[in-house]
Amino acid sequence: MRIKTTTTSYCVSRTCQIRENIALLKQFNKVAFPLVLTSFIASSFFMAYRFLPKSIGLDNVRYICAAMFNLVVAISCAIVLAVLPLFERQIVNYLIGKSMDNVHTSSESQEHSSVTNAYFTMLNK
Numbered sequence: 723m724r725i726k727t728t729t730t731s732y733c734v735s736r737t738c739q740i741r742e743n744i745a746l747l748k749q750f751n752k753v754a755f756p757l758v759l760t761s762f763i764a765s766s767f768f769m770a771y772r773f774l775p776k777s778i779g780l781d782n783v784r785y786i787c788a789a790m791f792n793l794v795v796a797i798s799c800a801i802v803l804a805v806l807p808l809f810e811r812q813i814v815n816y817l818i819g820k821s822m823d824n825v826h827t828s829s830e831s832q833e834h835s836s837v838t839n840a841y842f843t844m845l846n847k
Contacts, residue, residue, distance in 0.1 A: 749806075749809070749810060752809040752810075753802055753805060753806060753809065756798075756801050756802060756805050757798065757801075757802055760794055760795075760797065760798035760801055761798065763794050764791050764794040764795050764798065767787045767788075767790045767791040767794060768787075768791050770783075770784075770787045771784050771787035771788050771791065774787070
């Protein structure tokens with residue numbers, strides 16, 4: 723038995739997924755330049771380490787290149803995380819909102835606990 727697909731149906735989840743994918747691609751486009759720049763620097767250190775010959779007195783340079791490669795790879799993650807909020811203000815606003823929510827919920831929970839305790843003490847009488 724063959725089931726035919728229909729193209730006249732509308733799927734909300736698929737539309738939302740497409741919008742989300744487009745938003746992620748736009749965001750990646752903004753972050754791509756620092757990522758490509760740090761990757762280029764890291765690959766240049768790797769190529770210098772790889773193509774410098776061994777045992778001719780350049781071993782220290784090779785080791786420094788290896789260390790710099792590791793450093794640039796580690797820093798590239800920090801650079802991308804630092805640049806991301808500069809381009810996307812929604813992330814910063816969300817984080818600020820979450821921090822404010824934490825402050826308000828802690829004070830509200832103390833108020834609720836005191837009201838709850840008063841309610842249960844009244845029930846016990």
